[in-house]
Amino acid sequence: MTNFVGVTRNGDVAVVLLDNPPVNALSLHLREPLAKALGELSDDAGVAAIVLACAGRTFVSGADITEFGTPKQLQSPSLPDLCALLDTIAKPTVAAVHGTALGGGLELAMSCHYRVADAGAKVGLPEVKLGILPGSGGTVRLPRLAGPEKALKMIVSGAPIGAQEALAAGIVDEVAQGDLVEAAVAFARQKAASGANHVPVRNRDEKLAAAKADLSAFDAAAAELKKKARGLDAPVACAQAVRNAIVLPFDEALRKEREAFLTLVAGTQSRAQRHLFFAEREAAKVPGLAGAKSRDIRKVGVIGAGTMGGGIAMSFVNAGIPVTVLEMTDAALDRGFATIEKNYSVSVSRGSLKEADKASRMQLLSRTTDYADLADCDLIIEAVFEEMSVKHEVFGKLEKIAKEGAILASNTSYLDVNEIAAGTNRPADVLGMHFFSPANVMKLLEIVRAEKTAPDALAAAVAVARKIGKVPVVVGVCHGFVGNRMLGARGAESEALLLEGATPAQVDKVFTDFGWPMGPFQMHDLAGLDISWRNRKSRGETAAIADALCEQGRFGQKTGRGFYIYENGSRTPVSDPEVTTLIEQKRRERGIQAREIGEQEIIERTLYPMINEGAKIVEEGIAARSSDIDVVWTNGYGFPIGKGGPMFWAELEGMSKVVEGLRRWHERTGKPVYAPAQSLVGKAQAAA
Known part of the structure; x- marks a missing residue:
């Protein structure tokens, strides 16, 4: 018995209980006593079977990520050592799985002969999300239990599955109806008494037979999954490792997996993805909220049934929270609800949603044209036109009808939330909840804390964001907050690049080669050029090329023309000679001689200013920490997760290199966007 591993006897069945709070991670201080206990029980003639169970809220949730890259990760006994030890035990071994058996936890469980799970358990191998693959036999054992194609899908996606699906797939052998450990002990005792030969998973090849005979179906499935890798190494390595499990002997496939x-x-890439894993958890630690009680949110109101409002409403009903949607006319409500129903129908047709679930979600939606019908809502979010006068009008109506303690939130993406709050008599209830489009899909939620936002209102917004499956990041008030303020810095030189000789397609290719899902000009076309045009006009700003396109009615994909042509409703951008002519015209008007612009220059004039603005945002306290910025950009703007977000990538790029580039372009252009932030200069000096 140790502080982390205890052994009890239930007759001739030994129960090994792991207890390493909070999630029973396989740290070295747990692995050492576990290996000792298993070795002793294997040699104990009085033990007929062994049950491996866990204390607390979950089975082993995985490896201890904090040990990655340290000597402890490989120190004996490693997880592969434990799995190999379990392979050698002749008496039946049973994993009793509750909570989540993920990554190394599932690998440990699959090294037992059998697995009994409770009804709420989930199992999976999510290592791909950390830029790695299962390194302790997961890619070799799971295909032997679930079949190679099921294993391939689970490992490359990293998505966990529930107990019943795991039972149907052959990953678990029984789903317990009562007490889990009692059920596992009974199962183990029955297996021990049967006299059957207990075959280790490593020796089970029957589910590999079809793929061994014909790999074409597996290879086709792998090719489809690898298409979504977008420059990430881990999904490709995962697919190859599962293929190795089919075509190679177990030990050779295991060796290649470990390599x-x-x-x-x-x-x-793995360093970057592990950084993001911890960054999301750090973002949850909001300064000033320690011990703050959260307000209850049981019903939500959404003002606006357009694309954004409808997506916000779907986000809440998807989590079982009823929503009342308000619009000015029944016709607008009809259009909005038709779009919501269409979106759900698409999910049903794809098999990702059941018809009954669609019906239950639609039943959680109610509609109104009367503000009074929002009086019983705990949270009301406006998603109306992005003009301060319109926001003031809406909030003026809300404060008259909203119940005491209701949170009043703006979905503004740029405007001053302090000014919005100042127009009410209840500024403590006001904050920003900036969803990203499509709101029912995108994970990021920027929660904007105004000067007078009450701690319990902010805590409630963070809590409900998690409940609806969003990644919340609390930010301060400034124009554009974190994401859009940095986006403005990223695009500050976009027109200059075109005027000096680059093309939209060339700039976009640099971005997609970097790992972005699309380039800035494709993104402008997707979002609608009219949106940024309207925002520029409200601030008295101009953009020669983009303004000219808008004046011609070229608003992007919605009109079939923007920086690119979109033919016959296609979303595929096609370069347009008319845009080239327009750029040349604007270049001549300014007396600019076109020159060759390379990939590195495009990187320096787009990403370096974005990093610089991020550093200023942290200096000003708009973001609590630089890792919060990485969470914003990877979850809301498509920054490649394999590069860890802009601030992490800047460290990889080298802070001295970034500062040198900023200074060089500041000298050449005189533009403030290049003036290096003091914190970047300090980091560059420290690294020198």
């Missing part, structure tokens, strides 16, 4: 794991874990 691939060690290569990936030492690489920059």
Whole structure:
């Protein structure tokens, strides 16, 4: 018995209980006593079977990520050592799984002969989300239990599955109806008494037979999954490792898996993805909220049934929270609800949503044209036109009808939330909840804390964001907050690049080669050029090329023309000679001689200013920490997760290089966007 591993006897069945709060991670201080206990029980003639169970809220949730890249990760007994030890035990071993058995937890469970799970358990191998693959036999054992194609899908996606699905797939052998450990002990005793030969998972090849005979179906499935990798190494390595499990002997496939794991874990992509894993958890630690009680949110009001309002409403009903949607006319409500129903129908047709679930979600939606019908809502979010006068009008109506303690939120993406709050008699109830489009899909939620926002209102917004499956990041008030303020800095030189000789397609290709899902000009076309045009006009700003396109009615994909042509409703951008002519015209008007612009210059004039603005945002306290910025950009703007977000990538790029580039362009252009932030200069000096 140790502080982390205890052994009790239930007759001739030994129960090994792991207890390493909070999630029973497989730290070295747990692995050592576990290996000792298993070795002793294997040799104990009085033990007929062994049950492996866990204390607390979950089975082993995985490896201890904090040990990655440290000597402890590989120190004996490693997780592969434990799995190999379980392979050698002749008496039946049973994993009793509750909560989540993820990553190393599932690998440990699959090294037992059998698995009994409770009804609420989930199992999976999510290592791909950390830029690695299962490194302790997961890619070799799971195909033997679930079949190679099911294993491939689980490992490359990293998505966990529930107990019943795991039972149907053959990953678990029984789903317990009562007490889990009692059920596992009974199962183990029955297996021990049967006299049957207990075959280790490593020796089970029957589910590999079809793929061994014909790999074409597996290879086709792997090719489809790898298409979504977008420059990430881990999904490709995962697919190859599962293929190795089919075509190679167990030990050779296991050796190759381990080699691939060690290569990936030492690489920059895994470092970046592990950084994001911890960054999301750090973002949850909001300064000033320690001990703050959260307000209850049981019903939500959404003002606006357009694309954004409808998506926000779907986000809440998807989590079982009823929503009342308000619009000015029944016709607008009809259009909005038709779009919501269409979106759900698409999910049903794809098999990702059941018809009954669609019906239950639609039943949680109610509609109104009367503000009074929002009086019983705990949270009301406006998603109306992005003009301060319109916001003031809406909030003026809300404060008259909203119940005491109701949170009044603006979905503004740019405007001053302090000014919005100042127009009410209840500024403590006002904050920003900036959803990203499509709101029912995008994970990021920027929660804007105004000067007078009450702590319990802010805590409630953060809590409900998590409940609806969003990644919340609390930010302060400034124009554009974190994401859009940095987006403005990223695009500050976009027109200058075109006027000096680059093309939209060339700039966009640099971005997609970097790992972005699309480039800035494709993004403008997707969002609608009229939106940024309207925002510029409200601030007295101009953009020669983009303004000219808008004046011609070229608003992007919605009109079939923007920086690109979109033919016959296609979303595929096609370069347009008319845009080239327009750029040349604007260049001549300014007396600019076109020159060759390279990839590095495009990077320096787009990403470096964005990083610089991010550093200023942290200096000003708009973001609590630079890692919050990385969470914003990877979850809301498509920054490649394999590069860890803009601030992490800047460290990889080298702070001295970034500052040198900023200074060089500041000298050449005199533009403030290039003036290096003091914190960047300090980091560059420290690294020198």
